[in-house]
Amino acid sequence: MILLYPTIVLLICMGLYTVLTQTNMIKIIIGISIVESSIILLLGAMAYFPGAAAPVLDHPFELVADPLPQALGLTAIVINASTTAIMLALVIKLHNRYDTLNIHEIKKLRG
Amino acid sequence: MDLLIWLIIIPLFTIFSIGIFNYINKKFVLPVVFTSAILQSGIAIYYIINRNNLLPQLYNVGNWQRDIAINLSIDNFTLVIFVLIAIMPLLSLLYSITEIQRKPAKFYLLINVLLLGASGMVMTADLFNFYVFFEIASISSYALVAFRDEDISLEAAFEYLIIGSIGSVFLLLGIVLTYQATGTLNMAMIPGRMAEIPVITRQVLMSLFIIGLGVKFALVPLHAWMPDAYQGSPISYIVLSSGLVVNVYFFVLVRILFIFFGVEFFQETIFTNLIVGWGVLSMLFGHGAALQQDNLKRLFAYSTIAQLGYVIIAFGLGTEAGIVAGSFHLISHALLKGAIFFTAGNLHKATGSYQIREMKGMAEKMPVMSIIFVLMLIAMVGIPPSNIFVSKWLILSAAVEAGYLLPAFMIVFGSFLSLGYYLRPVITIYTGYTGFPGKLPLLKFNEYFPTLLLAGICLIIGLFPGYILNIIDTAPEFLLEQSNFIIHILGG
Numbered sequence: 001m002i003l004l005y006p007t008i009v010l011l012i013c014m015g016l017y018t019v020l021t022q023t024n025m026i027k028i029i030i031g032i033s034i035v036e037s038s039i040i041l042l043l044g045a046m047a048y049f050p051g052a053a054a055p056v057l058d059h060p061f062e063l064v065a066d067p068l069p070q071a072l073g074l075t076a077i078v079i080n081a082s083t084t085a086i087m088l089a090l091v092i093k094l095h096n097r098y099d100t101l102n103i104h105e106i107k108k109l110r111g
Numbered sequence: 112m113d114l115l116i117w118l119i120i121i122p123l124f125t126i127f128s129i130g131i132f133n134y135i136n137k138k139f140v141l142p143v144v145f146t147s148a149i150l151q152s153g154i155a156i157y158y159i160i161n162r163n164n165l166l167p168q169l170y171n172v173g174n175w176q177r178d179i180a181i182n183l184s185i186d187n188f189t190l191v192i193f194v195l196i197a198i199m200p201l202l203s204l205l206y207s208i209t210e211i212q213r214k215p216a217k218f219y220l221l222i223n224v225l226l227l228g229a230s231g232m233v234m235t236a237d238l239f240n241f242y243v244f245f246e247i248a249s250i251s252s253y254a255l256v257a258f259r260d261e262d263i264s265l266e267a268a269f270e271y272l273i274i275g276s277i278g279s280v281f282l283l284l285g286i287v288l289t290y291q292a293t294g295t296l297n298m299a300m301i302p303g304r305m306a307e308i309p310v311i312t313r314q315v316l317m318s319l320f321i322i323g324l325g326v327k328f329a330l331v332p333l334h335a336w337m338p339d340a341y342q343g344s345p346i347s348y349i350v351l352s353s354g355l356v357v358n359v360y361f362f363v364l365v366r367i368l369f370i371f372f373g374v375e376f377f378q379e380t381i382f383t384n385l386i387v388g389w390g391v392l393s394m395l396f397g398h399g400a401a402l403q404q405d406n407l408k409r410l411f412a413y414s415t416i417a418q419l420g421y422v423i424i425a426f427g428l429g430t431e432a433g434i435v436a437g438s439f440h441l442i443s444h445a446l447l448k449g450a451i452f453f454t455a456g457n458l459h460k461a462t463g464s465y466q467i468r469e470m471k472g473m474a475e476k477m478p479v480m481s482i483i484f485v486l487m488l489i490a491m492v493g494i495p496p497s498n499i500f501v502s503k504w505l506i507l508s509a510a511v512e513a514g515y516l517l518p519a520f521m522i523v524f525g526s527f528l529s530l531g532y533y534l535r536p537v538i539t540i541y542t543g544y545t546g547f548p549g550k551l552p553l554l555k556f557n558e559y560f561p562t563l564l565l566a567g568i569c570l571i572i573g574l575f576p577g578y579i580l581n582i583i584d585t586a587p588e589f590l591l592e593q594s595n596f597i598i599h600i601l602g603g
Binding site: 019036043071097106108 | 263273276
């Protein structure tokens with residue numbers, strides 16, 4: 001548990017570093033997915049405390065994990081999946097047009 | 112009457128019916144889309160007209176306790192965006208009838224998703240739903256930027272998608288940390304608990320919100336996607352984005368900053384100076400970058416960035432006059448920029464290009480449209496009797512009143528700077544007639560009507576600013592006094 005928050009920070013930094021330095025579009029998408037997943041890990045970590053049960057209240061528990069971050073986490077997972085899908089769809093289209101995955105070779109937009 | 116929820120139900124219902132009617136008979140799609148757009152405008156107009164006896168209004172979805180409920184709220188500050196919801200979507204859809212020839216049903220579907228997200232963001236009173244609506248609007252924007260399926264639009268969409276995803280990660284981080292620090296996501300309960308947490312934490316949260324939402328309304332270091340996205344996307348989407356959606360993101364940021372942190376917090380720390388300075392920087396950068404553009408769409412994208420700089424200055428002052436002036440500029444810029452983009456789209460019919468250098472002697476081909484274009488460009492600089500003149504005057508007097516003389520000077524300086532690039536297309540259009548090959552394209556009703564209507568509205572606002580000022584003059588009550596908003600949401 002002590003290492004959880006440093007791990008999240010490390011993951012966010014790793015993801016951002018990947019986005020900033022890579023030139024391959026697929027690798028950029030992987031970087032964004034790492035950042036997004038680390039936020040979901042943060043949401044899970046926030047809700048949990050030692051000894052907490054899952055927030056399913058069909059019979060009485062004394063210690064229950066906070067359900068709101070988990071619900072937000074589920075929403076974020078769905079949203080991340082859809083953005084990743086759009087990104088990959090765009091990559092397929094761009095690869096068909098330009099025959100490359102390198103973002104430095106895709107530059108018709110200069111004005 | 113509680114019509115608030117219908118601003119969310121109608122677009123949702125339209126999204127599904129477009130799919131069904133497109134499958135049965137394509138003729139039914141347009142009537143369905145326009146009925147829904149007229150109904151949405153009607154609801155917005157209903158609230159604007161009956162503002163004195165309806166506002167503020169709260170709709171509690173599911174009748175839960177108010178502190179854990181899904182609240183939709185509308186108060187006098189929300190009316191700033193309702194003015195735009197009443198006008199922009201309908202005209203943008205009208206213009207798109209002839210512009211979108213390929214897969215129109217998909218375009219209308221995406222536009223309705225965008226409208227759903229925009230109305231939701233404006234009305235919601237808790238951060239969880241705000242995040243959901245934010246992403247709904249964002250994802251449909253990404254798809255709409257790529258809609259024309261050309262090389263540049265795909266490239267712009269990918270760029271926007273990368274920048275936008277990073278931005279929404281920061282926004283989610285801000286929301287998550289707000290929850291961690293305060294233990295609630297209800298926008299009315301956060302301010303009370305926010306006052307108890309350390310100043311440094313509040314500053315971090317504020318920075319996260321500014322970055323997350325700043326990406327979406329093209330705050331200056333995060334603006335790179337906007338000119339590219341506008342260059343590649345259809346005019347109907349640009350008008351809706353520049354005229355409504357960008358303003359919605361800005362509106363939500365203003366509400367979050369003022370309600371969560373309070374004006375006192377800005378005035379105690381250096382943030383007032385920082386935000387006003389940031390606005391000046393945005394404005395000068397936007398004007399400077401626009402000077403170098405040769406593509407009309409890119410030029411006006413940079414001009415939008417610059418005009419939002421004026422709004423940032425006005426709201427950054429944190430005074431009542433500043434908020435009224437900022438709201439007025441938000442509305443009048445959105446209307447005028449919509450008209451300008453429509454005109455640029457109409458002029459495009461003659462040359463088939465958005466490059467300024469290829470528009471030589473356009474005035475002889477399209478005399479009426481050219482004159483309107485010139486008048487609107489001059490109005491954009493702020494010559495009376497345009498609506499921009501009124502709003503710049505209000506911002507200037509608010510800035511001088513609050514003691515910000517250098518920003519006030521920069522507003523005037525920026526306007527002169529903007530004359531440089533607004534006059535360039537004017538000169539090109541009226542000189543060097545070489546004769547176009549081919550026939551003059553005739554404009555259809557749905558192409559010139561939105562242009563003329565928006566230009567007319569701008570002129571009327573310029574001549575009689577009282578109509579809009581009456582709507583927004585009570586807006587500061589719900590921003591400057593957090594207690595008003597809290598009582599409105601949570602009850603006495």
